[in-house]
Amino acid sequence: MSSSYLESLNREQGEAVSHFEGPILVLAGAGSGKTRVLTTRIAQLIHEHGIPADRILAVTFTNKAAREMQDRILSLLGAEPTGLWAGTFHAIGARILRRHAPILGWTHTFTIFNAEQSRRAIKKATEAVGLDSRQWSPKAIQAHISGAKDELIGPDQFIEENADSFDPFARNVAMVYPAYQESLKTQNAFDFDDLLVKPVHLFEANAQILDFYRDRFEFLLIDEYQDTNRAQFRFVELLASQHRNLMVVGDDDQSIYGWRGADIRNILDFEDAFPGARVVRLEQNYRSTDVILAAANAVISENLDRKDKTLRTNRVGGERITLAAASGETDEARWIGDQIEDRLVSDPVLTYADVAILYRTNAQSRALEDAFRRRG
Ligand SMILES: Nc1ncnc2c1ncn2[C@@H]1O[C@H](COP(=O)(O)OP(=O)(O)OP(=O)(O)O)[C@@H](O)[C@H]1O
Ligand SMILES: [Mg+2]
Incomplete structure (x- = not known):
């Protein structure tokens, strides 16, 4: 394979892709x-620098992003690279734990509890420490413990x-x-x-194991x-601290997981944590027209904690955005209909399949469903 795939990149993308050693932050919009x-x-x-695939670890956040990453690597290389570790933080963490669980006091065949199973265990633990699980919701306790683990x-x-x-709630969680x-x-x-947490413990308590992965x-x-x-930041920091060949790619304007412990400081402080990091900004958007981007830029510029960047696109024109004010959700749903x-x-x-409606929370679908049902 030649490096012809480089030709389909814009200048900044090319710069980021050809970066070889050292830390690099790629900051980019949607x-x-x-x-x-x-x-x-x-x-x-793998191809230009001859790095064996098993020396590379590629991690992402959601299963969807992980699949997308794996698919694209496969289509670029034409074959599954052997030994490459690519997956979500959770999948990579589980893989490491499978190998070393006994050191932590678990066996190799440990099970992974889903949210429901862990809620049940929290309910039992709540009762075991003498609390009434009808008064102290296991779900709320679970969210709190999960936040602490994050x-x-x-x-x-x-x-x-x-x-x-x-x-009193915090005191109770301290018991449960x-x-x-x-x-x-x-x-x-x-x-x-x-x-996520246990691999970090494993690394922090066992220099030999950390050294091996590092x-x-x-x-x-x-x-x-x-x-x-x-x-997750700690996990990455530990693993990257020897070779310091770390590329992180992200959009500080796109953090949607703030409510579950995502730490925007990770991205804003990347340059502090990895001094000398190169920073590349991708400001060319390939998905949207200029009308959409101008509106997005105007909204995003109001964000307080952010790195400065402005998206641009070659896709000019497109329909103008309409802003409509409604007197309530029923009125709004009728207008949309x-x-x-x-x-x-x-x-x-056009058919109904060409239409999408976005709303912020699940509860908001109610008025829309009612309006559409009324229309048949
Ligand atoms: N240089 C380019 N030339 C043409 N198309 C491109 C180029 N770079 C990206 N694209 C296309 O733009 C789309 C978005 O790319 P990609 O998914 O990599 O962006 P992203 O920044 O990861 O998006 P997201 O914010 O959703 O994670 C894809 O369809 C991709 O093929
Ligand atoms: Mg992406």
Whole structure:
């Protein structure tokens, strides 16, 4: 294979892809080719620089992004590179734990609890420490424990900080958390958060194991970096600290996981954590027209914690954006219904399948469903 795939990149993308050693932050907006850059660089490392695939670790946040990454690497290289580790943080964490669980006191055949199973274990632990699980919702306790794990706060530290709290809920969580953690161990199970937290513990407590992975993964690439939490950041930091060949790709304006512990500081502080990091901005968007981008830029520029960047596109024109004010959700749903019907009548090529409606929370679908049902 030649490096012809480089020709289909714009200048900034090419710069990021050809970057070889040292830390690099690729800061880019939506649809600007971040994932394309990351996957092309992997191909470049393997083909141009002769880096064995098993020296590369590529991580992302969601299963969807991980699949997309794997598919693109496959189509760039034409074959599955052997030994390449590419997957979500959770999948990579589970893989490491499978190998070393006994050191932590679990066996190789541990189970991974899903949210439902872990909620049940929390309910039992709540009752075991003498609390009424109807009064203290296991779901709320679970969210709180999960938040603590995101921040790498273990039971001991949590007790220290909350056992004497004025807040009765925090005091209760301080009782349930250690009991829950103990019950996971007795059941030879990890919950989802443990898949991130436990590898960090493993590395921090076992220099030999850390050295092994640190040495093995000469190149680390992280997609969707804006969505990483404290635990994930620590995981990456530990692994990258020897070779320092770390590429992170992310959009500080696109962090959608703030509510689940994603730490925007990870991206804003990347240059502090990895001094000398090169920064490349991708500002060319390939998905949207200039009308859409102008509106997006105007909204995004109001964000407080952000790196300065402005998206641009070659796709000019497109329909103007309409802003409509409605007197309530029923009124709004009726207006949306009218718009759709008018469109389908005036443009017979369109069908309902060409229409999408976005809303912020699930609860908002109610008024829309009612309006559409009324129309048949
Ligand atoms: N240089 C380019 N020339 C033509 N098309 C491109 C180029 N770079 C990216 N694209 C296309 O733009 C689209 C978005 O690319 P990609 O998914 O890599 O962006 P992204 O920044 O990762 O998006 P997201 O914000 O959704 O994660 C894809 O269809 C991709 O093929
Ligand atoms: Mg992407």
